Amino acid sequence: MSASTGSGEFIVEGGHKLSGEITPQGAKNEALQILCAVLLTEDKVTIHNIPNIIDVMKLIDILADLGVNVKKLGEGSFEFEAKDININHLHSKEYSDKASKLRGSIMVLGPLLARYGEGKIPKPGGDKIGRRRLDTHFLGFKKLGAKFEYTEDGFFKIDATHLEGTYILLDEPSVTGTANIIMGAVMAKGKTTLYNAACEPYIQQLCKMLNRMGANITGYGSNLLSIEGVTKLGGTTHTMLPDMIEIGSFIGLAAMTQSELTIKNCRIDELGQIPTVFKKLGIEMEFRGDDIYIPAQEHYNLDRFIDGSILTVADGPWPLFTPDLLSIVLVVAIQAKGTVLVHQKMFESRLFFVDKLIDMGAQIILNDPHRATVIGLDRTSNLRGIQMSSPDIRAGQALLIAALSAEGTSVISNIDQIDRGYQFIDERLRAIGAKIERR
Template sequence: MSAFEIWGGKPLKGEIIPQGAKNEALQVISAVLLTEEKVTISNIPDIKDVNKLIELLGDMGVETERLAADTYSFQAKNIDQDFFKSDAFKQKGGGLRGSIMIVGPLLARYGKAAIPKPGGDKIGRRRLDTHFLGFEKLGARFEYNASDEFFDVDATNLHGTDILLEEASVTGTANVVMAAVLAKGTTTIYNAACEPYLQQLCKMLNRMGAKISGIKSNLLTIEGVEKLGGTEHRLLPDMIEIGSFIGLAAMTESEITIKNVCFQELGIIPNTFARLGIQFELRGDDIYIPAQKHYEIDTFIDGSILTVADAPWPGFTPDLLSIVLVIATQAKGSVLIHQKMFESRLFFVDKLIDMGAQIILCDPHRATVIGLDKKVKLRGIEMTSPDIRAGVSLLIAALSAKGKSVISNIEQIERGYQHIDQRLLALGADIKRI
């Protein structure tokens, strides 16, 4: 297994281009299964989770062609139905969290699907109920075999219906939308997720011939159509990478320009970082962050400690809470981090405490960070990346720390961040793969 060796404390400088959005990629690449015509997708990130999904589609019989470094064409003319009962499918699908996204398109087009229990991050329970309850509402029947952890779903007669989702799950909404676009009749989905990536999926499906209205809201109306055609689609830049780079600049006192961020799609993210005291300018569609010696956390109007909590869009994305927590360790002031969605995502703070951070882990969902105002530098240590977002947070901490850090299990980081060591080297970081 590989690791990163980092010598921290060096200011960085330069421009960095965010990759295409990982979470959008997993949705729109799965959507190519809805048509036998060619679909071309650009700005695809070169990361393990996305590459595994593309490989999985190829094993299923989808014709895939890499047209450029970030562009693929897909044509799902003939799907091998026997593949879904194979050991190869169980192994590949079970090792990829995003594999659940192929179920909706397969149900819509073929009336049946099978999927192993997906793997992925160790950040707590990530229920699939929203997906399957939505499929059931559309007329699907499913069975879960606990002995081999396999789901079998039958949907030979999908029909439109009114669906009230029990949670505004992004992947759950996307999966039900993809199943509903070819169902008979009209489907309404209330309490639907409305993240920019879900909006992107709906716009892409409409270009393919779907009839989806209510995009950007939490009430989607879908009129079923008989078939979909091909299209071209470009992914948004990854908002989680953009937030990570803002945090990187603040922690390392660096002057960094993040290029082509699609600022209008970032929602509350820039304002949240501004409340942590981080200065930035919007230059065209680039975010410029000047080198900052100090940054001070805001308080609520009554002077009480600021709370940063995750919430469904347009609230703050849970994927950036780990970054906010790390940034706060070197800010002036205190903040309460409230991670509502995943009960294991804050457990990486023990590594930050070992580095010298002042953090109180209140319970699995809440941590209070007492900012050190950079008066006490974090110190380099050896650590392990537990998941994608915590891994990058620890990487940012290491780049700001005094001395040498070693981060192992970097495969977790590389599931979500393409060529991260090469891009950091270009900014002047002292990082190498060992």
């Protein structure tokens, strides 16, 4: 499967105001679990609003290698039929090579264990943003009755011939862990109670999709799920949510570049605290139906807490603020009036890209691996274009926003990290007036 592809670098001429409308892609983090769910049935499953990004197309490629019949119906719409799965492909070098490079491949395990009673996966890859344990997935499967073996060649091999429902208290509310355990439990014998479960909109979407397929899941949207096992699941049609991380990124982009933008089809009812947090940064916005209108703002003032102390923006499991947008908050605060403490609680290496922002002229103190203090410039000076490299998906998008707001030209290398999460981002930004080229 082809995707918007990312070798090379972006040449960004900053300092230009943008204008017009931009539509967010389908949600990357929803796609990775929704796509794996097609393995749970031999019937046809149709999915709409799939983003054309590297990570998602890699996962579709892995599904096709396993024997899923993949048919493209139109832009962002695919039909999947997992009737003839070749479970022996799990032992191939091709599977090992592809799955080890994509962290989302871990979510094929739940469906394969549920339907075929076995699974095998290499230690997955992904962003270098600190430790990202797989224990939650495996402990959940073990509770359901799966037997694990870590082989010398770096594989996790699982026997799940007798999965039975049980009470599971997750050690952390991992989104992918919750999704994987749900998919493993939907056809287990008896009732599974899942406590301290993630409750992100993406988990709710998965549960709604599985229930349409014939599953019996209640409690989604809370951290206590109840799953009554069924013997078989059928086909369905599913439309994915817009990507909330893109929506937040576009809000930040408008503020940093003093641009008037309308973000279309946002599913505002599913955005949680995202608009609220950006309003705390002083960004004005209007909800127009399901669109978010951002007026051009020369200045924006950071809120303080009621007692007058400095604003802190921290991440946490849903419904708290998503960690994927903290890098955008940090960049937006650079040109705000006031000071903010950005507290990245969930990943200890995600703030290390601030050295590049400091080189551009930002006033940021990296307190420790988890916290950075941003002293807003309030347009008293502009960022300057530099050469830099994108360390991960979210930091790459934040650096791109900084470059678009800066004076002069920036060169961003390692842009495959950006393309892993954002569909044709250079083309879409050019359509609203950005000066950005790929080479």
